[in-house]
Amino acid sequence: MLAVAAVGVECVRWAWFDSVASRAGSAEPDRLDGLVDALATGYRRRHDWSFLPVGATHAGAWLRELVARSQDDPKRLSPSLPYRVGLLDRDDRFLAGTIASRAMIVFASIDTLERPVV
Numbered sequence: 001m002l003a004v005a006a007v008g009v010e011c012v013r014w015a016w017f018d019s020v021a022s023r024a025g026s027a028e029p030d031r032l033d034g035l036v037d038a039l040a041t042g043y044r045r046r047h048d049w050s051f052l053p054v055g056a057t058h059a060g061a062w063l064r065e066l067v068a069r070s071q072d073d074p075k076r077l078s079p080s081l082p083y084r085v086g087l088l089d090r091d092d093r094f095l096a097g098t099i100a101s102r103a104m105i106v107f108a109s110i111d112t113l114e115r116p117v118v
Contacts, residue, residue: 032085032115034070039087039117049095052087059096063087087117 042051053062064082086097105112 035067035085036115036117038066038070043118049089052096056094056096059087060098063096 067082086099
């Protein structure tokens, strides 16, 4: 009985998150174009990530602000998008923002999207 309930909850969770993701997440990759361009410009100028603010707190706040500024139409911006963007280097080392843990990705069925900057 408990196993059936767990399967039922899992099916409901997948159905809920799938419908939300298909509506809200389908346009978000396009919304990152301005952010990717801004990061690529900073990287090209310095030839590394030294243009990022020092410290995780400062770098995270800076990245959230950059996400908001890089939107062509702020009304289209999901209010949570600046809090769901993270920056990794080519070796997958954390640089700034927020990166969901593997456990959270599995538990909450979080969709991840990787966009190369350089």
